[in-house]
Amino acid sequence: MKISQLVGPRTSEVVDVADPVPGERQVLVEVVASGVCTSDIGPWLARDPAAGPLRLGHEIVGRVVDTGRDAGRWRPGDLVTGLGGEGFATLAVMDADAVLPVPPGIEPAHAIGEPVADLEEALSRxxxxxxxxxxxxxxxxxxxxxxxxxxxxxxxxxxxxxxxxxxxxxxxxxxxxxxxxxxxxxxxxxxxxxxxxxxxxxxxxxxxxxxxxxxxxxxxxxxxxxxxxxxxxxxxxxxxxxxxxxxxxxxxxGFCPDRTRLMTAMSTALRLVAERRFSYAPLVTHRFALHEVDRAFAAMEAAGPDFVKGVLLP
Structure with a gap:
């Protein structure tokens, strides 16, 4: 698999590594969209090369390609989104209880669950x-x-x-x-x-x-x-x-550190996406390839009048 890693200030590299293997309660997904989040711009701006590579990307939509022994409710081919990490990659491992199905008929880049779950959970309080x-x-x-x-x-x-x-x-x-x-x-x-x-x-x-x-x-x-x-x-x-x-x-x-609350909010948010009561279409303004991670962060930093959010499409 290929994965992007941050190796210094404003500097990422794509490397080849072994495919990950899902644990008992995990799924392996082929990443089809990964949002670029403002919470990661700090590390991108100031990563110390001596600290070693850092792998980012937590706004993941992926297609299940393999499952662990106790993740049987998911099947290869299922399109899911949820909470994860190291999503600037072609493959990613996610916990089976931290993903939900993408609503039918919704483009993957318009169904990223994590950020809208954060917003919905904050608003609910x-x-x-x-x-x-x-x-x-x-x-x-x-x-x-x-x-x-x-x-x-x-x-x-x-x-x-x-x-x-x-x-x-x-x-x-x-x-x-x-x-x-x-x-x-x-x-x-x-x-x-x-x-x-x-x-x-x-x-x-x-x-x-x-x-x-x-x-x-x-x-x-x-x-x-x-x-x-x-x-x-x-x-x-x-x-x-x-x-x-x-x-x-x-x-x-407005920050929520609790996974259960976030997954509840994500379920609500994805239902709104399915009903077209919430849409990413006017929000996802820029799309980038995996090797363009630095361009994606630079566009976020510049925040020009045409920019709202960037998404990687590995």
Missing amino acids: TGIRPGHRVSVVGLGFMGLGLVQLAKRHAPGLLVGVDPDPARRERALALGADLAFAPDELPEEYRADTGRRGEGRMDIVLEATGRTAGLATAASMARPFGTLCVVGYHHSGDAPMDMDLWYKAVTIVN
Whole structure:
């Protein structure tokens, strides 16, 4: 099999290695699509060559080619997606209880289960209900996915926020009612401790992964509202807007480390994909071959107006 591995800053290589063998409760899949995730851009930017090769890729869609002894519910030929690793490759091993079938009639690149499961699981913990005023701050891949997922809950108002006009246009096309640049937000959408906050948001979904985006999101939450931090802030500290404390805002950590919860969310998300209520079609804008991993990350880093998400097609 062939696999891409990171060997230094911005430098990957494709090597030939022995085909992996699935364990008792695992499946071996031929990778047909693998999403390139923003959570991996940090290692790509700064990999220490002395640390040895690093194999990335956890957003996998694959066709089962072999199964372990206790993975009998899966059969060769099944098209699956789920939680895995080392997916920038032609073959990958995945746990049998961490994959689900790709909905019939859906293109593999439009059925990647892991990222939409992350978004759905985070949203499920916000208490979103019909009529809520909802804002999504940051309209990259994650934010545009959240716009689609939030829209199905019939919010009373759905507002997108991003400095990029192309991203704002995409949000409007995907169901946002209004879209603003952060510095053009109407005053009634911003917090001001001491006011009642009727014009602000019941739920704010932060999807920027940046301190400035977090500050904008915090300013939009109403008293007793909810701020869900979905963006990848990686490591280190981020300042807390103490107005959140004075407004009694509930802060939800959008990250989920629990596989059972993620698989439950993935099941819901794939049903939405099957029903065409969530679509990757407007989100997957760039496709790359396996040997073009570095080009895929460079496109993500540049984040041009035509870019939302890249997918490898080994």
